[in-house]
Amino acid sequence: MNTQSDNPYQGPQAPLHARDPAQPNDLATRTARLGAALSDGLISLVIMGPAMYLGGYWDAARVSGGDVLVAMMSLWTLAGLVAFTLIQFKPLMANGQTWGKKLCGIRIVDLEGQVPTLSTLLFKRYFPVQVVGVIPCLGSVLVLVDTLMIFRDDHRCLHDMVAGTRVVSLR
Numbered sequence: 001m002n003t004q005s006d007n008p009y010q011g012p013q014a015p016l017h018a019r020d021p022a023q024p025n026d027l028a029t030r031t032a033r034l035g036a037a038l039s040d041g042l043i044s045l046v047i048m049g050p051a052m053y054l055g056g057y058w059d060a061a062r063v064s065g066g067d068v069l070v071a072m073m074s075l076w077t078l079a080g081l082v083a084f085t086l087i088q089f090k091p092l093m094a095n096g097q098t099w100g101k102k103l104c105g106i107r108i109v110d111l112e113g114q115v116p117t118l119s120t121l122l123f124k125r126y127f128p129v130q131v132v133g134v135i136p137c138l139g140s141v142l143v144l145v146d147t148l149m150i151f152r153d154d155h156r157c158l159h160d161m162v163a164g165t166r167v168v169s170l171r
Helices: 030-054 057-063 070-095 099-104 118-132 138-151 158-163
Strands: 106-110 165-169
Touching: 030 057, 030 070, 030 099, 030 106, 030 138, 057 070, 070 099, 070 118, 099 106, 106 118, 118 138, 118 158, 118 165, 138 158, 158 165
Parallel strands: none
Antiparallel strands: 106 165
């Protein structure tokens, strides 16, 4: 007699865990993630745009024909990371949301459905993409690849995979 355990075609068995209704499991839609990213970008632009203008970044970029010194770009990247941390610290710490994600009703969770630590969110999820993004040519390609990964079945981008996170809907 052939039992299931002797069946070479049987798929692997895994224990099933009941879903905690307090922890949302529905993936955030691509539209909600886009809305959150645009909202967060607008917030950053409102803060960093005038700071960069007053700090001379735009004048230096215009005068040099767009070839802004690497040191100046590095300084403004660092300033942007600090500004991002200051702006988004409270909602990221509280419940894994940026202000844009809060507005769109989505949040970041780890693969077990828990809110990741602030260090995971900043140093694995956000900062690497922002730092790589300023590398001439290569940065643009990597950011594009990261963004296009949203079209995977699990809606996880490269930065989600690096950080071990996913974005879920609260609605």
